[in-house]
Amino acid sequence: MPESTLYINGAWVASSDGAVREIRSPHDNSVVATVSEATAADTRDAIKAARDSFDSGVYASWSMKDRCALVEKVADLIKRDAEILASLETRDTGKRMVETRYDMADIEATFRHFAALGLKLKDRKVDVGADNISSVITHEAVGVCALIGPWNYPLLQISWKVAPALVAGCSFIVKPSELSPSTAIHLMKLLEEAGLPQGVANLICGAGATAGAPLTEDPRVDLVSFTGGLVTGRRIMATAAQTVKKVALELGGKNPHIIFENSNIDAAIDNAVTGAFLHSGQVCSAGTRVLVEKSIHDRVVAEIVRRAKAIYVGGPEDPRTETGPLISKEHLGKVEAYMHDAEKDGATILVGGSRIDREDLNKGWYFPPTVIDNCLSKMKCVQDESFGPIMTIETFESVDEAIALGNDTIYGLSGALWCDDKKIADRVAAALRHGTIWVNDFGPYRPQAEWGGFKASGVGRELGEAGLDEYLEIKHIWTNNKPARSGWFADPS
Numbered sequence: 284m285p286e287s288t289l290y291i292n293g294a295w296v297a298s299s300d301g302a303v304r305e306i307r308s309p310h311d312n313s314v315v316a317t318v319s320e321a322t323a324a325d326t327r328d329a330i331k332a333a334r335d336s337f338d339s340g341v342y343a344s345w346s347m348k349d350r351c352a353l354v355e356k357v358a359d360l361i362k363r364d365a366e367i368l369a370s371l372e373t374r375d376t377g378k379r380m381v382e383t384r385y386d387m388a389d390i391e392a393t394f395r396h397f398a399a400l401g402l403k404l405k406d407r408k409v410d411v412g413a414d415n416i417s418s419v420i421t422h423e424a425v426g427v428c429a430l431i432g433p434w435n436y437p438l439l440q441i442s443w444k445v446a447p448a449l450v451a452g453c454s455f456i457v458k459p460s461e462l463s464p465s466t467a468i469h470l471m472k473l474l475e476e477a478g479l480p481q482g483v484a485n486l487i488c489g490a491g492a493t494a495g496a497p498l499t500e501d502p503r504v505d506l507v508s509f510t511g512g513l514v515t516g517r518r519i520m521a522t523a524a525q526t527v528k529k530v531a532l533e534l535g536g537k538n539p540h541i542i543f544e545n546s547n548i549d550a551a552i553d554n555a556v557t558g559a560f561l562h563s564g565q566v567c568s569a570g571t572r573v574l575v576e577k578s579i580h581d582r583v584v585a586e587i588v589r590r591a592k593a594i595y596v597g598g599p600e601d602p603r604t605e606t607g608p609l610i611s612k613e614h615l616g617k618v619e620a621y622m623h624d625a626e627k628d629g630a631t632i633l634v635g636g637s638r639i640d641r642e643d644l645n646k647g648w649y650f651p652p653t654v655i656d657n658c659l660s661k662m663k664c665v666q667d668e669s670f671g672p673i674m675t676i677e678t679f680e681s682v683d684e685a686i687a688l689g690n691d692t693i694y695g696l697s698g699a700l701w702c703d704d705k706k707i708a709d710r711v712a713a714a715l716r717h718g719t720i721w722v723n724d725f726g727p728y729r730p731q732a733e734w735g736g737f738k739a740s741g742v743g744r745e746l747g748e749a750g751l752d753e754y755l756e757i758k759h760i761w762t763n764n765k766p767a768r769s770g771w772f773a774d775p776s
């Protein structure tokens with residue numbers, strides 16, 4: 284009997300129609316887990332549990348101090364179980380343990396950040412210029428939240444939502460990606476152990492269209508926070524509009540990585556290779572669009588190609604592995620299709636470009652680091668988020684051109700630039716319309732700093748202080764301590 288993996292109203296239950304889903308390793312397509320596949324009715328049960336628990340005040344009425352203490356306890360439990368969580372995530376995603384261990388440390392830090400932030404939240408008194416009036420701005424939980432996550436950083440992305448929702452006092456339904464639900468299942472056990480009252484946290488496993496969609500349609504849900512692809516994000520926003528839900532969306536990016544001649548070129552190249560090929564490009568902030576000053580193009584490209592060729596692609600158990608598989612056969616197909624587009628558009632594939640043919644990898648979804656030169660801004664391989672290990676290279680000849688190219692995208696999540704001239708670096712950083720800009724660096728983020736996108740990269744921010752605001756309603760309470768008539772209309776008596 285497979286484990287019952289839906290967590291609804293404090294109980295572990297199977298799907299109401301008994302359906303299950305096999306979770307398969309991207310490394311060799313073996314079955315690594317079998318989980319319950321929720322029906323729309325199961326999702327509605329989870330929404331009811333969350334709504335009832337929120338309306339009862341069973342958790343929302345806890346003091347902020349008590350909620351933050353619970354969130355700290357969850358951080359402790361994540362630390363305790365970090366090795367279990369990392370191995371579950373490695374199993375689901377094919378990512379090396381060294382990487383999933385990093386993720387678990389970040390997740391613990393995320394819970395601790397929000398616990399500390401909650402304690403700083405204060406009411407604000409407004410001076411309305413009258414002694415008899417008390418005007419106070421307070422914060423309270425937004426209500427019932429649907430927290431929908433992707434497969435590339437499964438528990439990390441869910442934590443960015445769960446931790447602030449807990450601090451705010453929300454009830455919620457977590458919907459992890461159907462491809463990688465194992466760590467979200469374990470997280471529910473930790474929330475239970477930490478003492479979260481029944482019904483506050485609920486978990487639905489299953490397909491987006493059946494198990495996920497009701498979360499975005501149901502009037503009992505107040506907020507949908509979603510991390511995933513642009514197409515799904517648009518659909519969720521449109522659906523959520525019918526019941527005027529709040530939405531928070533993180534929809535990926537097509538992130539420029541700009542290298543000026545006057546920079547530490549060796550560090551720039553090394554970071555460009557990391558930025559494009561880390562986790563085989565399955566990163567929302569992947570710096571897959573390299574823009575290089577024309578004068579150094581040949582030198583930079585030759586070195587990038589040399590480095591890309593040397594990256595060891597392999598399974599999570601192989602100690603030589605530097606990057607792993609793509610998440611699924613479908614995703615591999617999508618990434619492969621970009622090769623055809625690139626060649627048709629006249630770009631040049633310098634390295635990689637076709638599925639890896641190696642005996643130890645033939646059962647999995649492996650695509651090599653791929654470098655495409657002679658790209659133009661309008662090309663599909665440059666504009667689309669491939670979410671694979673594909674680096675495209677374009678050149679620029681002036682600062683203005685670098686800025687224009689860096690902004691020539693519908694997305695706006697992140698960007699990096701390498702330049703030793705501080706004036707130029709500041710100008711470019713200010714002009715790029717992306718939510719995070721790295722200057723002479725690539726990739727770091729901290730839970731204390733906001734994360735999110737301009738333009739089609741999304742709506743709202745996670746992490747930082749704004750990441751808690753998403754889960755709070757603001758209320759203005761005006762009290763007149765000397766009640767009096769308004770006197771607006773004449774009193775006929």
Ligand code: TXE
Nearest residue numbers: 432433459460490491495496511512515533534535567670
């Ligand atoms: O994600 P989806 P997919 C990008 C990346 C990738 C593309 C598609 O470019 O190639 O998205 O990936 C749930 N109502 N990113 O198809 O569909 C779904 O079950 C409610 C960028 O795997 O966006 C899963 O839990 N939920 C990204 C989640 O949405 C629905 C990370 C994400 O699935 C739903 C991942 C619906 N109608 C992919 N349809 C990033 N921003 O980092 C699907 N879901």
